Every structure is written in structure tokens, then in C-alpha cells.
Amino acid sequence: MLREELIFVGTCDIAGLVRGKGFPAAELPARRKTGIGWTHSNLMQTCFGPIFDTPFGTGGDLMIVPDPSAEVHVDFRDGSAPEHFFLGDICNIDGSPWECCVRNFLRRAVAALKRAGGLHLIAAFEQEFVYTGVEDLPGHAYSLSAFRRQGVFGEMLTGAIRAASAKPDSFLAEYGPRQYEVTVAPETALRAADQGVITREMARGAAFRLDNRAIFSPMPVADGAGNGVHIHFSLHEEEGAPATYDPHGPFGLSAAAIHFAAGVLHHMEAICAITAPSPASYLRLTPNRWAPTVANIESQDRGAALRVCPVFEAADGKQRAAQFNLEFRVCDAAASPYMALGALIFAGADGLARNLALPESSRPLPHSLGEALDVMAASETVEGWLGPTFFEAYLRHKRSELAFVAELAPDELCARYAEVY
Incomplete structure (x- = not known):
């Protein structure tokens, strides 16, 4: 040939x-x-x-x-x-x-964080998807059976991720039917976003070679489980020392991390339009789906928008600080990892620059993409992050997508997005 x-x-x-x-x-x-x-x-x-x-x-x-x-x-x-x-x-x-380059958007967010607090961010993307090459058997969430029945797919995916110069962290059968999750090791912001993209494409590539699909759609089926993208992150000083943990702070957070988290929560409704950017995304962000419904921060709660993650087997404060991280859970794979991480960092940097405090109460997340876009459109701060040209383009892009599927019933809406993602 x-x-x-x-x-x-x-x-x-x-x-x-x-x-x-x-x-x-x-x-x-x-x-x-x-x-x-x-x-x-x-x-x-x-x-x-x-x-x-x-x-x-x-x-x-x-x-x-x-x-x-x-x-x-x-x-x-x-x-x-x-x-x-x-x-x-x-x-x-x-x-x-x-001015509308998504990778440059993330680079500018990294620069904003450095200006605000002399800090940089380490992140890792935890991504859920449906693998079509396995039979859907009820009652097998997280099971060895579901892990076994995916055959060589997981090994192919792990090998491909490593061959792509990323470090595989975990692969598991998840909660939903035929649902799996893959995570890679944390990296600096731009590299982490690159690896988020690469991991998705390696999953699709491995599935393709087995005559199957890896579906990352936020809601493959309207009455089923959603696929989230959870962004784990921690702050670090310029020379690399961890800067997220303080045993005496609320939730164990340092002062810088409190301000960062407060900025994320302050801008949460607006950045939903970037991190959960499809109409199907808001079918996932509903009660009883192990997904956030309010802009809040909680310790070790998988229903929180910002989750303070546990630390396992730390011998001392130094090891605890090195492990300590937060998890942003209002995200899915309809979002570009560059845009999602960039919006998260810009919001946190704004919280640092203004010394924002954690809110005393939580607010509901938008119930639809239209609501999120309206909040984003009213935010001069978000417009400043994107710049006027990118801001207008993004809003017009998403509103045109929303109008295109406006008349679809939930089942048909999910089917259309499952075809794409």
C-alpha cells in the first residue's frame, strides 16, 4: 500500500x-x-x-x-x-x-494570576465519558466487571496517553451506564489544558481503532448520568512552593487560596457560559446527578461547585501542602480546556486582586445556557478578560448554537450532542 x-x-x-x-x-x-x-x-x-x-x-x-x-x-x-x-x-x-486564540486566552489568564499574587497554578483534568464498546449491565458502577468488560480499551488508552508524553493517573468504571473516567497527572496551566485535549483525543483514537466511540457529551441520555470534566488545581509560589494550604484557614485554605476561591464563586454564574457551554450542560447541572446546582465551596462534597479535596496519608504538613488541592466541578467537555481553565484562573485572579472573601451564602447556578450567557453578557469584567472582539464573537457563537437547538425535546437534544462529542 x-x-x-x-x-x-x-x-x-x-x-x-x-x-x-x-x-x-x-x-x-x-x-x-x-x-x-x-x-x-x-x-x-x-x-x-x-x-x-x-x-x-x-x-x-x-x-x-x-x-x-x-x-x-x-x-x-x-x-x-x-x-x-x-x-x-x-x-x-x-x-x-x-486576540481570539484560545491558548492565548489561557496564557493571559496565567499572566493575570502572576500579577495579582505572584502565583502560578497547577491543574489536572478528570474526564468522564461513555465507551460504546461495552455492554450496559445494571448494577455495575465502579465494578471489576465493568472494568474487565471494556477489554483492551483501557490499556490502549493508557498506553496512548503515555506515548503522547502525558502521565496517566487513573482509569476506572464510573457511576453511569458504560461510563468511564480517565485522569492524568497535574501540570502547569497551559500544559494541563494541552493534556486535557490530548487525553480526549487519545480516548477517541483508541475507541475508533476498536470500532467504537468514546462519547464525552455532557448528557448522552436525558434521563441518565452526565459526563463531567472536573478540574483539580492548586496554587504555587513562583519558585514552586505550594501556596494553597493553611491548617488554620477556613477549609484548610491559605489566604491566597481563599481570595482565589472567592473570585471563582463571585464570577461563577458568568463563567458557566464558558465552562458549561451547551444547552445539554444544564441537564447535567440538576439535583440528584452528583453535579453542582449552586455556587458554593464545601469540604469533600462531590455536589459542590468547588470541592476541597481530601489529603491521604500525609506524614507531615509539607506532604499535606503538596497534596492539597481544590476541584472545580461546573465543567464538561463541550468546553475547550483552554477556555475553561482560563476562565477559572481569571476569576480567581480577580478575587486575589480584590482580596475577596468567601461568600456567606450560596447562589443558584444558571438553569440554562441562555441564563448563563445573559449573566456573562452583563459582566464588564469577563469582557475585559476576553477583549471586546472575542467577547462579542463568543456570545454570538453560543447564542446561535442555542437558537439552532431551541425546539428540540431533551431526548433529541442529548442525542444530537452525543453525535458530536
Whole structure:
């Protein structure tokens, strides 16, 4: 069989999907600088494909430039083409960052955190999905049976994650029918988001080679269990020392972590439009689904929006501080990891900059994407994070998606999103 290796360069856009272009591998040296051609309105592709609305029209040229630190080359050794792709930055044709680049949004959030408190953030993405290659048997949540019946998929996924230069942490059968969860080790913010994207794509790649699917949709079935993306994070001083834990603080939080958490809770309703950015997302954020319904912080409570995680077998305060982290649970895979983590960091940085205190009471989360978008649209602070062009584009993108599915019943809505994610 005559073959020539191809390489893909793309970005995980505001629809939470990796889009870009491929080229012959022999061209890589030249493409490292110029990448692949892109255009402004490509940002406005909805998760269903069509561009329903765009502020950019048909004009303009951009390029997606591969980041050498975000290269994936995984050979599944089954005769299929290797997964060889780069994640990259959307740049203007002079090489400067485009104002609507999702990776640049995250970089700017990291810079805001450094300005606010001289801190950086370490994060890890814990992602739930449905694997279609296993029979749905009732009563097997977290069971050895469900773990066994997925066959070699888990091993293929773990091997692919490691081959992609990430460190696998856990793989397990989850609560819902045919539901599994995968987690990788924590990394600095941009690398953590890269790994969040890569982990999803390795799950999809492994499932594809087994003639199955890994479905990351927020609600694959309207009356079933939802798929969440939980972002674990901790703050660190510039030289690397942990800065989240204080045994004498509320919930064991340091002063900086209190302000950070307070900022996240303060902006929670607005950033829901970024972290839970589909109509199906709000079918998950309802009572009795092990998902948050209010903007709150609690210790070791999986129904909280911000969960203070437990520390296991710490010999001393230093080990406890190194393990100590929070978990942001108002997120799913309809969100780009860059956008979700960026919004989380911007909100926390604002809390640090203003020395916000933890709220005395909790507020309900938005009940729909429309509600969340209205809160976001009214926030001058969120507009400042995104910039006016990106802010308008994001709102128009999500409102056009919302209008497209507005008449669908919950069952049909979930089916449409399960086809995409």
C-alpha cells in the first residue's frame, strides 16, 4: 500500500472540538513557522458544523502555528495511520497572537494570576465519558466487571496517553451506564489544558481503532448520568512552593487560596457560559446527578461547585501542602480546556486582586445556557478578560448554537450532542 505520512495542526476551539488542517510530514520544517492557513470566521463554527452567525464575514487570514511542546505522535501498532498532530496557536500573519486564540486566552489568564499574587497554578483534568464498546449491565458502577468488560480499551488508552508524553493517573468504571473516567497527572496551566485535549483525543483514537466511540457529551441520555470534566488545581509560589494550604484557614485554605476561591464563586454564574457551554450542560447541572446546582465551596462534597479535596496519608504538613488541592466541578467537555481553565484562573485572579472573601451564602447556578450567557453578557469584567472582539464573537457563537437547538425535546437534544462529542 502506497502511503505518505501526514501531520495535523489544530486547536481545540470554542466549540470544544479540535479543528485544523493536515500536510505532508516532509513539510514540517517550514510549517513550524508558518503553520497552516486559517480564517477568522472558522472560530464561529458551531459544534454541529455550520457557521450560523459571524462578526468577521468572509475576509481575513490567520495561521495556526504548531507548538513543539504540544506534539503528539502515537502509533497504535495496528496498521492504522499514527496519531500525529500538533496543538497550536492561532496567530496573525505577522506571527503575533490573534486576540481570539484560545491558548492565548489561557496564557493571559496565567499572566493575570502572576500579577495579582505572584502565583502560578497547577491543574489536572478528570474526564468522564461513555465507551460504546461495552455492554450496559445494571448494577455495575465502579465494578471489576465493568472494568474487565471494556477489554483492551483501557490499556490502549493508557498506553496512548503515555506515548503522547502525558502521565496517566487513573482509569476506572464510573457511576453511569458504560461510563468511564480517565485522569492524568497535574501540570502547569497551559500544559494541563494541552493534556486535557490530548487525553480526549487519545480516548477517541483508541475507541475508533476498536470500532467504537468514546462519547464525552455532557448528557448522552436525558434521563441518565452526565459526563463531567472536573478540574483539580492548586496554587504555587513562583519558585514552586505550594501556596494553597493553611491548617488554620477556613477549609484548610491559605489566604491566597481563599481570595482565589472567592473570585471563582463571585464570577461563577458568568463563567458557566464558558465552562458549561451547551444547552445539554444544564441537564447535567440538576439535583440528584452528583453535579453542582449552586455556587458554593464545601469540604469533600462531590455536589459542590468547588470541592476541597481530601489529603491521604500525609506524614507531615509539607506532604499535606503538596497534596492539597481544590476541584472545580461546573465543567464538561463541550468546553475547550483552554477556555475553561482560563476562565477559572481569571476569576480567581480577580478575587486575589480584590482580596475577596468567601461568600456567606450560596447562589443558584444558571438553569440554562441562555441564563448563563445573559449573566456573562452583563459582566464588564469577563469582557475585559476576553477583549471586546472575542467577547462579542463568543456570545454570538453560543447564542446561535442555542437558537439552532431551541425546539428540540431533551431526548433529541442529548442525542444530537452525543453525535458530536
